[in-house]
Amino acid sequence: MNIEQMNGKDIVKAAIRAVAPQANRYHPRFRMWVEGDNGCGGDYCPKCIGAAVQELRKRYPENRERFSKGGGWGGDETEGPLFCARCGHILDYVLLPLGVDEELEHYESDGGLSPRFRHSPYESFQLMKVLEEYEPLSRDMDRDAVRAACGRWGRAKGIENLARRILNLEEEEKL
Numbered sequence: 407m408n409i410e411q412m413n414g415k416d417i418v419k420a421a422i423r424a425v426a427p428q429a430n431r432y433h434p435r436f437r438m439w440v441e442g443d444n445g446c447g448g449d450y451c452p453k454c455i456g457a458a459v460q461e462l463r464k465r466y467p468e469n470r471e472r473f474s475k476g477g478g479w480g481g482d483e484t485e486g487p488l489f490c491a492r493c494g495h496i497l498d499y500v501l502l503p504l505g506v507d508e509e510l511e512h513y514e515s516d517g518g519l520s521p522r523f524r525h526s527p528y529e530s531f532q533l534m535k536v537l538e539e540y541e542p543l544s545r546d547m548d549r550d551a552v553r554a555a556c557g558r559w560g561r562a563k564g565i566e567n568l569a570r571r572i573l574n575l576e577e578e579e580k581l
C-alpha cells in the first residue's frame with residue numbers, strides 16, 4: 407500500500423479500518439442531564455444521573471419535584487467530545503461542523519496525534535468520530551462546485567490529512 411498514491415476516499419477508508427478495532431472496544435454511554443436545572447448543570451452518564459438528581463433534590467428540598475432525569479437517547483450533536491460531569495466517562499456524540507474543525511485543529515497541533523491511539527480504545531473512538539464525518543462531507547464534493555468552494559471542502563481535506571497521518575504512524579510502528 408503506497409499512501410502517497412491513494413486518493414482521499416481510499417485514504418480515509420484505510421484509516422477507518424486501522425482505527426476501528428480499537429475504537430469499537432470503547433463503549434460510550436448515552437448523554438443525560440437533569441431536567442429542571444435550567445440547563446446550568448452538566449451532562450451525565452446513565453450510571454450517574456440518579457445521584458445528580460438526588461443531589462439537587464437534597465439541596466433544594468422545597469423544589470424537589472422539579473428535578474428529574476432527561477436525555478438518554480444518544481446521538482446528540484456537539485462541538486466536541488462530551489464527558490460525564492461526575493465520573494468523566496465519554497458520552498455518545500455526533501460532531502457538528504465546528505466540532506470537526508476544532509478536533510482537526512487539535513490533531514494538527516504538536517502532540518495532538520500521537521501513536522498511542524493504536525493502543526487506546528478511548529483515543530481511537532475520538533479519532534473515529536472525526537473520520538466518520540468524511541463520508542457526508544465528501545458526498546457532494548465532485549458534483550456540487552458551490553459547496554466544494556466553501557467550508558465543507560476544506561473540512562474534508564483536513565480529514566484526509568488526518569487519515570494520511572494516521573496511516574503514516576501505522577507504517578512507522580510496523581517498521
Ligand SMILES: [Zn+2]
Pocket residue numbers: 450451452453454455490491492493494495
Ligand atoms: Zn458518570
